[in-house]
Amino acid sequence: MTEQPQTKKVFDSTTFRDKPVSFVRRSGRMTPSQIRAWEESRDDFVLDIKHGPAATSVADGEHGEPVEIFGRDAALVVEIGSGQGHQILHAAEAHPEKNFLAVEVFRAGLARTVLRAKEAGLENLRLAEVNAPELLEKYLPESSVSEIWVFFPDPWKKTRHHKRRLINEDFTRIASRVLAPGGVLRLGTDWEEYAEHMREVLDAAPDFERDFDGDWADRFDGRVLTAFENKGIAKGRAIRDLAYRRK
Template sequence: MSEGVTPARPHHKLTDDGRRLREVLSYSRRGARFTPRQAEAWHAHQAAWVIPDEAVDRPGFAFSSWFDREAPLVVEIGSGVGDATAALAAARPDVNVLAFEVWRPGVADTLWKLSEAGAENVRLIGVDAQWAIEHLVEPEQLAEVWTFFPDPWHKKKHHKRRLVGPAFSHVLAQRLVEGGLWRLATDWADYAEQMVEVLDAEPLLTGGVVDRWDARPVTRFERKGTEAGRSITDLTYRRSSASSSST
């Protein structure tokens, strides 16, 4: 987003002696084998709706250039198998949706669901969302962000890998337009408490726990949480001020 060399993507950083640098990431990559339906959807729609990971390394890269029009930009962090992505994008054809998902079969499932829903206003990419939002998204560019059921990293020693932490939350708040929304949901009570603690402390955001967003469909992850006896917490925070410089 700024002039000069774009910082290296996660997994591309090396130590001084050429070894791959281990980084703390908010996700883990799983297997990439396709089912027949996933393979069919991938071959039919990947070229039009999936941004190649390597594209972000090109000078002058901009997410807006991958959409067919100018429209408010909504980001989904962790689109999974696309249940929410397809339903929400189809219901809001006036926005462009940029969905981050590192699990390739999930991306293929999403492509199939987008096609079934007739939602052509979505682009998907598999790079690290935290890195991309910090380095490739301009301040005050995002109309809305969706983060539904992010990896809870429920073991205490792994809490540092949780997506919603002070540093990233400040970066994301800066990328929201004034009045822009960050919608979140989780089925882990301690993660909900952490979200409230972190986001309440962010001076650019106001909000808190809210009633369930009616537009959000019940996803596979939500059903699993409910079946396991966990309560669902929805949160919404609004960007309250445009008076902040970028990081």
């Protein structure tokens, strides 16, 4: 039997960036059905965003209007790091009255999402294969998003890698720009130290206020229980939710 190649890490170039990115790209294997769905249906779901010098950067001057992208005016929910699409697909099916945008740099995950979105006949879902902060800062208009979801981002556990964490002071500035007044930033993690870091950063952000009482928010009832979250629970980790509202 031929040995299957392992998934390889592909580091997104930082040569042309002034900030570290919060991800490591992985070139995962796609099934024939996923390859076919990607080739045949990606234009129906994946936004055509011109890239800058780096593989997942957003070129200067690129911007998109949600009304034009979706063909209607509706509340827009953006999920950062959608993975294989379990959360965003469930939400798009459950709430046809809303628009959903999944942001992911892992192409195999995007292909799986495209395949399932096509099978479900979803018309309120789009995908973006770009660095999420650049999409929020450059591509989407100010105050155009009703909710931003960041569920189980890479905690970058080693201290020397903390600079690569997505949730930082600069991200709160970018998120406040794109969120409409009253819009909500929802966060979830199974890494306690990162949860405390998130809370500290958002508590200090001038444009946000807590949308929960006590130490942690209740579990977001719109979040499906994924295999990833189950793994954290199985390891005895507490799942921490946070929710902050744009003032």
